[in-house]
Amino acid sequence: MAKEHSFDITAEIDKQTLKDAYEQAKKVITNRWDFKGLNPEFDYNEKAKTVTFVCTTDSKTEAMFDALVSEAIKRGISPKAIKEASRDTVSGGRVKIVVTINDTISKEDAKKIVKKIKDLKLKVQASIRGDEVRVVGKSIDDLQTTIRALKEADLDVPLNFINMK
16 A cells, blocks of 8 residues: 555647647637628747637737637636737738747746645655656655646646546
């Protein structure tokens, strides 16, 4: 019974699923009657982890962003993984929104997660390993309680719990 169990916490998202959500959002917007003749522009840069939307008005560009978030949620991607980085007016009075894709846990966020776990006062230990956090404990119940508490916590990071052993 002295066997240790563990799991890892990451913010990684499935890139293909995100790409599918982007393509579906693009299709939804281009087929909407209120976007006919407006020439909305989409750009997904997988390497830079950004999505750019350009349209005639702020509300139309916001609708494009909302469509992406909606399609991502339908595919199980946390809306916390998709954040608006900037909003600018470009040539011709068009509005441009740049969205970043967050799929890593920063050092500061990892420290917040470890602190939350320690505040639970369970018999588990958390350690930061690059862009993931490893949680180790002897009781699977304590690990499951930790997962439940982190899901309910108000963190700005999309959390995935993997490698439960």
